[in-house]
Amino acid sequence: MNQTIQLADGNGGEENNKLINAIFFEAYGNDILRKNEDAAVIEEGTLAFTTDSFTISPIFFSGGDIGKISICGTCNDLAMMGAKPTYLTCAVMIEEGFAMDDLKRITASIKTELAKNGAQIVSGDTKIVPKGSVDKIFINTSGVGKIAHKGISSNNISENDVIIVSGDIGRHGAAIFANREGIDISTTLQSDCASLWPVVEKLLSGGITPTAMRDATRGGVAAVLNEWSKQSKICIEIDEVTVPICDEVKGICELLGFEAYNLANEGTFVLAVKKDQAEQALHILRAHELGQNATIIGEVTQRYTERVVLRSEYGTSRFLDLPTGELLPRIC
Amino acid sequence: MNQTIQLADGNGGEENNKLINAIFFEAYGNDILRKNEDAAVIEEGTLAFTTDSFTISPIFFSGGDIGKISICGTCNDLAMMGAKPTYLTCAVMIEEGFAMDDLKRITASIKTELAKNGAQIVSGDTKIVPKGSVDKIFINTSGVGKIAHKGISSNNISENDVIIVSGDIGRHGAAIFANREGIDISTTLQSDCASLWPVVEKLLSGGITPTAMRDATRGGVAAVLNEWSKQSKICIEIDEVTVPICDEVKGICELLGFEAYNLANEGTFVLAVKKDQAEQALHILRAHELGQNATIIGEVTQRYTERVVLRSEYGTSRFLDLPTGELLPRIC
Numbered sequence: 176m177n178q179t180i181q182l183a184d185g186n187g188g189e190e191n192n193k194l195i196n197a198i199f200f201e202a203y204g205n206d207i208l209r210k211n212e213d214a215a216v217i218e219e220g221t222l223a224f225t226t227d228s229f230t231i232s233p234i235f236f237s238g239g240d241i242g243k244i245s246i247c248g249t250c251n252d253l254a255m256m257g258a259k260p261t262y263l264t265c266a267v268m269i270e271e272g273f274a275m276d277d278l279k280r281i282t283a284s285i286k287t288e289l290a291k292n293g294a295q296i297v298s299g300d301t302k303i304v305p306k307g308s309v310d311k312i313f314i315n316t317s318g319v320g321k322i323a324h325k326g327i328s329s330n331n332i333s334e335n336d337v338i339i340v341s342g343d344i345g346r347h348g349a350a351i352f353a354n355r356e357g358i359d360i361s362t363t364l365q366s367d368c369a370s371l372w373p374v375v376e377k378l379l380s381g382g383i384t385p386t387a388m389r390d391a392t393r394g395g396v397a398a399v400l401n402e403w404s405k406q407s408k409i410c411i412e413i414d415e416v417t418v419p420i421c422d423e424v425k426g427i428c429e430l431l432g433f434e435a436y437n438l439a440n441e442g443t444f445v446l447a448v449k450k451d452q453a454e455q456a457l458h459i460l461r462a463h464e465l466g467q468n469a470t471i472i473g474e475v476t477q478r479y480t481e482r483v484v485l486r487s488e489y490g491t492s493r494f495l496d497l498p499t500g501e502l503l504p505r506i507c
Numbered sequence: 508m509n510q511t512i513q514l515a516d517g518n519g520g521e522e523n524n525k526l527i528n529a530i531f532f533e534a535y536g537n538d539i540l541r542k543n544e545d546a547a548v549i550e551e552g553t554l555a556f557t558t559d560s561f562t563i564s565p566i567f568f569s570g571g572d573i574g575k576i577s578i579c580g581t582c583n584d585l586a587m588m589g590a591k592p593t594y595l596t597c598a599v600m601i602e603e604g605f606a607m608d609d610l611k612r613i614t615a616s617i618k619t620e621l622a623k624n625g626a627q628i629v630s631g632d633t634k635i636v637p638k639g640s641v642d643k644i645f646i647n648t649s650g651v652g653k654i655a656h657k658g659i660s661s662n663n664i665s666e667n668d669v670i671i672v673s674g675d676i677g678r679h680g681a682a683i684f685a686n687r688e689g690i691d692i693s694t695t696l697q698s699d700c701a702s703l704w705p706v707v708e709k710l711l712s713g714g715i716t717p718t719a720m721r722d723a724t725r726g727g728v729a730a731v732l733n734e735w736s737k738q739s740k741i742c743i744e745i746d747e748v749t750v751p752i753c754d755e756v757k758g759i760c761e762l763l764g765f766e767a768y769n770l771a772n773e774g775t776f777v778l779a780v781k782k783d784q785a786e787q788a789l790h791i792l793r794a795h796e797l798g799q800n801a802t803i804i805g806e807v808t809q810r811y812t813e814r815v816v817l818r819s820e821y822g823t824s825r826f827l828d829l830p831t832g833e834l835l836p837r838i839c
Contacts, residue, residue: 180601228598
């Protein structure tokens, strides 16, 4: 380990996992924490519990703001465990001198997004720190959700499952990058930032029993697939040509040498669904505004266990690794 | 309201309450949030849920560090609602370049304090931000506790209750101030930072049914008593001579013109207990290392409803108001 914390230690990828294992799990790891799910399952499987802090810059971006993403992020982690977002906490850390009007815009976004989830904030905390101690505003939300469908886990994926993405990938990362660098494609490229519980609810009420679901945030689809392959001791093989990527994201990736698989999403999720439910899952997803581009992108095999393989349309293949380094700090 | 956020807006006192009401409650207030308890009561009164972010400076102080206070703070909010701290989340926001050894000291403190509460961290989050975006490290903890005794509420205090403090007041605020200013009394003055569940458990198992309990953090005893007087529509009369204050805290207050009632505590709490249980409560508190200086400091009357009165030993009296302004930002 390095003697000091590096930006890459928070990348949602390899260095991030190493830090978590070496420092946090080493100090206070336990069976629930080590399951590495999007949310902890507590109270005999009836409730899910999760936390997320948001340090995104800029705080207002194409497709959202720090208030919206603070609610989406935590509610989505609950939704990914089949839990209805129910009770949230919201703790704000604000820099002295922050504009009251900006705070009002942020709290208005929070209100709007809470309504989409049918959740309420039941506890809050407000810390104001002197100028220079924090950059504008950081928000933490934690959430408790009621599990509507038990047993969803990243540790149980098998060759009976196919891999689905709910939409085109990489939009959040690309949009934040464009906003930050002043690349003027914000009229057409927006973050996918959205609350996923409404579409997850449709899947569950439509009889789908997902093996696993995960929103592909920091580290992108690459991080989700790699973590799943390790947790379930499987090989995930992805047909590259099937992976939906919009032209703007392709453009930014080509321009800057990014891999769309590594870019963050905030309203796009990956599903492992039993083969015999795959068509029905796609049908339900595509009928919802958040899943119109849902596609089967791959399968589960034993070819290289704990690895992810990208198959090109020309029959060649390469490994997709966990992201390393940090190109986009403060993405969420 | 001001057009920008001021330091005083996070003081745990009057300006803080105004900000919370005008901005946060206005946007997403609801019945649970407006109860203004230390923790929200959810799931038909069986669970308590709370959050707290910690921005304290310095991160290592006499009597604790940001890891210890992060666990004490949230667990104490649960304990104050009669809930056993059970499941915690821990989200760290770290500045690039932070020393790994300091992070290890902090996680070691977290581990120690979790054990005292019998709680575990079930979900975490790690954000690393570029140098200058946050001052060293901020930590958010949220917690779910199992309510061992239902009905504890700051809204139900009546003339049948007496007011007790569990120990001498103001030590956390005074110690942080001394640490920050380099006043060398750290050998004798330490923060009272401590986990309160062990002593609360003794009270509950000893048959005490507290009307209300609150740890006197930001805003100190003055904030607790004023909020209680408003929430329960009562007058609280305090006999000044009975309030325990150690010599070091008295010294700092005299030197700098502070009011000990306004100084933060992190392991000292205020109780409203039925008169006929008061002696037994004192007996249990004093038998515990965290309650050796427990004392009855006042009574509940209807003299000036929604106000707190300090009675001097000479028979005079004055109002104790909610703290205003901000003398000590980043106290927790």
